[in-house]
Amino acid sequence: MPQDERGPGAELVRPRARRGGGRPTIADVALRAGVGAITVSRALREPGRVSPELRRQVAAAIAELGYVPDRNARALASARADVIGVLVPSLTNNVFAEVVRGIYDGLGDSHLQVQIGNTHYSGLEEERLLQVFLSQRPSALIVSGIDQTLAARALLENAGCPVVQIMETGPDPVDMMIGFSHFDGGRAAARHLAEAGYRNIGFIGARMDPRSQRRLAGYRAAMEEAGIFDPRLVTTTTVPSSVSLGRDLLREARAKMPALDAVFCNNDDLALGVLFECHGVGLAVPSTIGIAGFNDLEMMQAAFPSITSVRTHRYEIGRRAVSMARAAISGERPPQRMVDVGFELMPRESTKRAR
């Protein structure tokens, strides 16, 4: 007889193995603490509603068992996942990377998780991701921009959770909104160049998503105010932005308009490329050509010469968007549904034309 004698029936009698893999559940904790399961649940979510005595017992039992609540079960039972869905058009674009960092930092010690979707600047992809996110019943949604498709907008309006649109301000928010005016930012940069004494001020733009378009519109407005607008000054492409592309576009712009004496770049990557191109072909900055960028990445002030740019408050937008979402989740709708965080023109060497 083998030692491992269990009899042929043992297999049949054995209770079905626990599906979940044997992790302790709330029932185990309740048993150990000598309380009901619901009291454990409450001790975790609303400690104020449980007596200090029981709270201690529960905490001890949790520690002894190494209990970790199952987020999936919680989400199913409460019909709400502790997740904030975030949609951004790009993950590698430094601007959105900082927004995302602000979002993460804005979570603080809340139990919320972030789920990021990358729309690749595509409205259809945004719709698809919205569907996916909604299937989790998120606690809130943060979406970039104000140019959602009709279908996406409908999804947002029926999301059943707070929604924050970020990075731009505009009329008719779905719910809440925090950002700034790209039009005004573009206009401020262009005005600055005009005031510095430049006359043939070009615009260089890549990608040309809706926000870029509005910066271009702001540039145009400033140029027309000064009576120096000329369509040949505008050089754009839908190709994604890069430093090399900045070099290429400056070459293209100068070929078209040899008299060009300044450029306002859609973003700082292009501005850096423009600076390198000037170095490469021996154009003096700022005396022969002025350069202004947009976003004010850290490197703008370290460049030589330092580059004028429009500082945007990306990190702050991320943080405050989460604050607004958290407030709304707790039921307290913030007084301001629409927040304009503005921008700041940072004049530097690259636009100091000697008069």
Add this chain to the structure above:
Amino acid sequence: MPQDERGPGAELVRPRARRGGGRPTIADVALRAGVGAITVSRALREPGRVSPELRRQVAAAIAELGYVPDRNARALASARADVIGVLVPSLTNNVFAEVVRGIYDGLGDSHLQVQIGNTHYSGLEEERLLQVFLSQRPSALIVSGIDQTLAARALLENAGCPVVQIMETGPDPVDMMIGFSHFDGGRAAARHLAEAGYRNIGFIGARMDPRSQRRLAGYRAAMEEAGIFDPRLVTTTTVPSSVSLGRDLLREARAKMPALDAVFCNNDDLALGVLFECHGVGLAVPSTIGIAGFNDLEMMQAAFPSITSVRTHRYEIGRRAVSMARAAISGERPPQRMVDVGFELMPRESTKRAR
């Protein structure tokens, strides 16, 4: 009698309102399609096991009702969320932003979602996030580096799901691993500078996380091989990297070692700062001073002069890490548990010393 006559008992008889908010469930779809609920579930997850006939009926019912599966219920029932947890030390560091982009692109049309945690280069934070992630029973985990704390390593080993360590290679993987040798990368860059004829080759490093340390070790090995190592050539700080910091560190390095004729920078941001500092103080690059960076960001080749760097395959690492994870999730352990994607030295103008 009021019109709205329901009798006092109506309130008690009324079936309890559906908790979930009235979204159609799998049972609704099953009813409509005239099949069992389980068949709907299978039609969605393993279409091959359902007859084409029923599959069509189910698809039609889903479309008519606008059914969207509840991910939370699925996760609870199957004890597995369709989520890949990703831990990175930084979200704004361009290198990790590209890894993350590769990860997202690697998902393809799978039903997987990504959950990103930002460890801020902290082992303790990594532990905490691992706990949070594990409470969702993720399908796989991707973690950066090989320097986990003991506790974090234990969590990973008992995670009960595939684990991929990325960005580095090293002995003793938890499960799978994909990356490259930072030591070899650092050594290759330093050797290149020595072979180009530079003699007083400095090292400039920021943050000095474990990967930076290994690059420094590689640099040192190359210097000792060439018999030109001097500890005064090394300038580091634990401050996070930036372009401005590159300028500062070059000033510091030159103050310490006026004979400095080349620098290998920990990363490309610093290298760019070094270039600007050289422009600022009128040092000729590459004749008076040579510059090499690490990672080969796009701007390196667009810079003037273009900057030598060590190209790392960040996007590819992200993509392939997901492939490996997906393979493991499907049960097919990939033949290679450890993948070294290598790196590529990109010699450019900034190290072309005229002999």
Add this chain to the structure above:
DNA sequence: AGTAATTATGGTAGCGCTACCATTACGGGC
């Protein structure tokens, strides 16, 4: 003192899905 309001706790019944097993239909090997 008696009643209502409040607090603290527990029991029950799901949330919407899938694992597991049972059942049926069909074809092939003997």
Add this chain to the structure above:
DNA sequence: GCCCGTAATGGTAGCGCTACCATAATTACT
């Protein structure tokens, strides 16, 4: 023709938690 393996489908019983209601034990108030 019978048995058995295979494929296709369904029923049942949870997964681990929380909403909802019930109950008991207080406190507040008339």
